Amino acid sequence: MAINDLQDYKLDDLYEDMELTDEEFENKLATMGLLHESMTCQCGSLMKLVSGHHIRKEWRCDRRIHRQQAGPATLRRGFKVGIFFEGANLSCNNIFKLSYFWAQKQTVEYAEFETGISHRQVVHWYKKFRKVCSQYFRVNPVSQFF
16 A cells, blocks of 8 residues: 555544554554655665663664674664654554544544544644645645646
């Protein structure tokens, strides 16, 4: 599934995707280009995706060169660094659900009811979705499409 396939994304598709495990769903987002499929270290090596502290995933480079430079620590980067989901306290699944409700012009209250996510979080994410769209249209004015 590519990002362009989201144009025809329906509620049934959302239900189907929510049956996936977190790892399966994250893999799907990676194939769509919404999450990193891989990460390259500053040393040029491919980093490994591992469970980090507090069960959070992180990219890690275990090359010997890093151990020599920084003691026993290895070079690490957050799993969601540099992407839309960076810094999110919600799971990718929940953010994706909220994006679906936002795109379908559902109210904040409806999204709260359907997801069980707090009012404050839903408002935050709806605002973030608007900001992304606003930034896109600043770079790609509508007049270019006509």
